Amino acid sequence: MLFMRKVITLLSAATAIAVLGGATAVGAEPGAGGLGPDSVLADTGQGTLAWSSCEDPDTPALQCAMLDVPVDYSKPRGRKIKIKLNRLPATAPKEKRQGPILLNPGGPGNSGLWMPAYIAGQVPADVASTYDWIGFDPRGTNGSEPHVVCDAHYFDAERPDYQVSQGTAKAWLKKAAGYASDCAAEWSWLLPHMTTVDNARDLDSIRRALGEPKINFYGGSWGTTLGSTYGQLFPSRVRRMVLDSIVGPTITWYEHNKLQDKEHQRRFDAFAAWTAKADSVYHLGTDPAAVKRAYDQVEAALRTDPVDAAPAPGKIGPAEFEDTFYGGGYNFLRWPRMATVISAYVTQHDTRPLAIAYNRYAAPGEDDGSFPAYNAVQCTENAWPRDWEYWKKDQAEVNAVAPFYTYNNMWYNAACMFWPYEGNRAGRLKITGKGLPPVLLFQSTEDGATPYEGGLAMREALPSAKLVVQDGGSFHEILFHGNACLDDTFTAYLRDGTLPSGKGRIAKTCAPTAEPTPVYVTPPPAGKTAGAADAAPLSPTDPEAVRGTLR
Structure with missing residues (x-):
């Protein structure tokens, strides 16, 4: 097809970059033997933090900063990009402070700058005051520099019908291929370096710039992948970690979408x-x-x-x-x-x-918001099917039992069919939890976006973890919606590390919100x-x- 010609050319040109993407995901020193606990470059090349007021009238204490980090962590003195951060500083006496807690809401690519003021406000003041609450915009997104835009009008209405029965498949294939081509045309130097591992190394650059030996972390949705990846890379640098609405650690993104379709139908x-x-x-x-x-x-x-x-x-x-x-x-x-x-x-x-x-x-x-980051993470981290005939047959089988969401979700992810940086066939970084302190997990049994199986799989992958299950559906990311059973468990862990006492795979069960x-x-x-x-x-x-x- 004519519309694929440009993308095919880019695919050929990007072969070396795809290999580089794998090297970036490893990001270890020469001779370091690849990824391992606390694998780290001798010099990450990150800059320093100069905090100043965010000029936020609602939260005057909120401070902002930009942090230089390398595009490619295997080349720490190479090209730099900037990460935008904010923080709500601890106000407790120094002897009671518990260090920074880095916050990520998911996406991939969503801004976390709203989180310090909001989440600190959901926690009792005597606990909130003991942490430095740190929000950030992931690399290539929002207020970080650069802010990647592939096609500012990609989501403009009226878009082709999602249902393949309406004869719009060719239009969507052309649209998805064009999006992948547009991304590669301008951002080939950055897109292969926007994986979860790259973002996890940014977390450690933030830690270094803060001058802290350890961080605390809260992540929801894709943020659970980011947090568990950081914990796998740097287990000794984790003090406390909370993962809310969990992506399974081994499932491919393509198969994860199929699970989502079935849960969204429910x-x-x-x-x-x-x-x-x-x-x-x-x-x-x-x-x-x-x-x-x-x-x-x-x-x-x-x-x-x-x-x-x-x-x-x-x-x-x-x-x-x-x-x-x-x-x-x-x-x-x-x-x-x-x-x-x-x-x-x-x-x-x-x-x-x-x-x-x-x-x-x-x-x-x-513009297209966090969609470039979403694709850069998901399309690059796994090998996706490249044959439309395979997608058509496979997705039709899912649609037969889950017609509400299947084709909507399929076309949202279709750029991965043409993405010029083919994913790692070994999949995402293997999560073992070796060396991690106790981790607190939250999962709903009826989560449409991160199905229940993911929470169970993460619990199996992290021997130190305690899993809290909400039995029923309400929200994706189940904390901070007024469910005391959930929120009080989170608070107790942040206060002094207290975990649910239950044994076995599920440590505690909470009822859903009405x-x-x-x-x-x-x-x-x-x-x-x-x-x-x-x-x-x-x-x-x-x-x-x-x-x-x-x-």
């Missing part, structure tokens, strides 16, 4: 059942199957009559509709608004709730535009927000 089934129980509110029927038929009815209508996305540009077609809904598998506080969208459209042909929900949940930002109350989210009166609170995108601290957006 969460959509749960939403349909919840909506059916609230027929007096939403009037979509008392049978979950009727709710699903109403969802399909709206999507089918949008194929021929897309909705104005204002204030976002473009139209809301079936792809934008699906993007608006999949986040319900991450955060069930979205369910009332989601049910309202379907109810308003089906019972009144009112499209305003859909436009509002799209703007809050799915409308793109000014399901949201069904309410009809009334839109503004006809003829009036939505207010800022209705249409504005969510901040990471909004109750309806999705934080660790691993897909």
